[in-house]
Amino acid sequence: MLARPPLSLYIHIPWCIRKCPYCDFNSHESNSPLPEHEYIEALLEDLAHEFSRFGQNQRELISIFIGGGTPSLFSGDSYRALLHRISELVNFSSKIEITLEANPGTVEAERFSSYRDAGINRLSLGIQSFNNDCLLKLGRIHNSEESLQAIEIAKGVGFKNFNLDLMHGLPGQESEQALNDLQIAISVAPTHISWYQLTIEPNTAFYRYPPQLPHEAILEKIQEDGQNLLESHGYVQYEVSAFAKNGFTSLHNHNYWSFGDYLGVGAGAHGKLTLPNENKLIRIRKQKQPNSYLQGQARREAELKDIPKQERTVEFLMNALRLKDGFNQIQFESRTGLAFSVISKRVEYQIENGLMQRTEKDGEEFFSTTTIGYRFLNSVLEEFL
Ligand SMILES: C[S@@+](CC[C@H](N)C(=O)[O-])C[C@H]1O[C@@H](n2cnc3c(N)ncnc32)[C@H](O)[C@@H]1O
Ligand code: SF4
Numbered sequence: 001m002l003a004r005p006p007l008s009l010y011i012h013i014p015w016c017i018r019k020c021p022y023c024d025f026n027s028h029e030s031n032s033p034l035p036e037h038e039y040i041e042a043l044l045e046d047l048a049h050e051f052s053r054f055g056q057n058q059r060e061l062i063s064i065f066i067g068g069g070t071p072s073l074f075s076g077d078s079y080r081a082l083l084h085r086i087s088e089l090v091n092f093s094s095k096i097e098i099t100l101e102a103n104p105g106t107v108e109a110e111r112f113s114s115y116r117d118a119g120i121n122r123l124s125l126g127i128q129s130f131n132n133d134c135l136l137k138l139g140r141i142h143n144s145e146e147s148l149q150a151i152e153i154a155k156g157v158g159f160k161n162f163n164l165d166l167m168h169g170l171p172g173q174e175s176e177q178a179l180n181d182l183q184i185a186i187s188v189a190p191t192h193i194s195w196y197q198l199t200i201e202p203n204t205a206f207y208r209y210p211p212q213l214p215h216e217a218i219l220e221k222i223q224e225d226g227q228n229l230l231e232s233h234g235y236v237q238y239e240v241s242a243f244a245k246n247g248f249t250s251l252h253n254h255n256y257w258s259f260g261d262y263l264g265v266g267a268g269a270h271g272k273l274t275l276p277n278e279n280k281l282i283r284i285r286k287q288k289q290p291n292s293y294l295q296g297q298a299r300r301e302a303e304l305k306d307i308p309k310q311e312r313t314v315e316f317l318m319n320a321l322r323l324k325d326g327f328n329q330i331q332f333e334s335r336t337g338l339a340f341s342v343i344s345k346r347v348e349y350q351i352e353n354g355l356m357q358r359t360e361k362d363g364e365e366f367f368s369t370t371t372i373g374y375r376f377l378n379s380v381l382e383e384f385l
Contacts, residue, residue: 007059009063014069021206127151179339260335
């Protein structure tokens with residue numbers, strides 16, 4: 001039986017000062033003044049519309065994630081108004097996590113204090129690397145000194161909970177450089193580190209003009225040594241790219257990866273909702289172009305997609321098996337609406353082959369990938385197609 005999982009909210013800000021050559025997020029370069037006020041109004045109208053058609057506003061929000069693009073191009077005043085008006089539409093859990101993704105440029109850092117005052121309680125800084133040559137090759141417009149300053153400012157204005165985004169496997173990168181980036185990150189004591197291996201995505205400049213990436217052996221060494229370094233400093237890996245100090249797992253990330261529900265507002269935002277009364281799981285995708293999104297009618301023409309029963313197993317596992325702890329039977333059944341017997345034989349088969357394991361957490365049985373299964377996640381998932 002489907003049951004409602006926790007509910008999160010994702011808010012997308014679709015503009016950046018300059019498009020990075022590796023980025024396939026819905027971000028649009030803009031040098032002219034942004035329609036900040038209009039966009040905030042559009043987000044609120046979008047959210048109110050979501051509540052009126054799906055009736056989810058009796059639920060409590062456990063997290064809000066303001067991502068981009070570059071959300072730190074907007075002012076603290078805009079976010080204060082936005083969060084206040086969202087709180088009039090839906091209840092916030094007493095422990096709500098409200099994250100804003102910020103770029104570490106000087107202008108952005110000047111706004112951190114007003115973000116804190118606006119009610120944002122977690123900052124995620126897009127550092128990428130502390131090496132200026134690497135930053136240049138990545139087409140970033142900030143440098144390492146600005147990053148270190150931005151981190152100090154974030155701490156100084158009271159962000160106790162902050163994440164650093166780093167990438168590795170960068171053009172021309174040696175394993176020592178990647179580890180050095182991690183070491184510097186660890187030295188400034190974030191509560192969370194997102195450590196992504198650079199991927200070359202279609203529709204990016206790097207796809208059209210591929211840079212020289214490190215060889216496979218170097219990538220493997222970076223991965224292994226980096227994970228050991230993070231773990232030895234108390235950063236526990238809970239997802240493929242996410243490492244957190246005890247008690248600082250991101251509620252938003254965790255809800256997303258455990259196939260929880262989330263509403264998505266903003267240009268190109270995605271949502272996923274469980275509708276138990278109709279026995280449905282749906283995905284919602286908004287207009288990608290900021291200008292179209294700003295026009296009321298076009299904004300309401302979001303794409304709706306039902307996740308049919310035959311796709312739910314793989315969709316659930318594609319998310320839940322990225323979590324180190326995996327999932328339990330109740331989560332599988334309540335989040336897919338399917339009986340556990342649908343996958344139990346295949347789970348047993350993976351356990352026999354050493355790719356999955358049974359573990360116990362708080363007296364409950366969980367199913368997760370083994371170290372080797374985690375490395376070959378795609379092969380594990382293929383068994384469930
Ligand atoms: C929504 S993106 C960008 C947030 C912010 N605008 C920035 O650039 O810092 C979130 C993170 O995804 C990671 N990322 C983006 N593109 C990637 C790629 N092609 N491969 C690996 N990681 C990527 C970066 O670490 C980035 O900070
Ligand atoms: S990586 Fe970040 S700053 Fe660069 S284009 Fe993408 S969203 Fe914008």
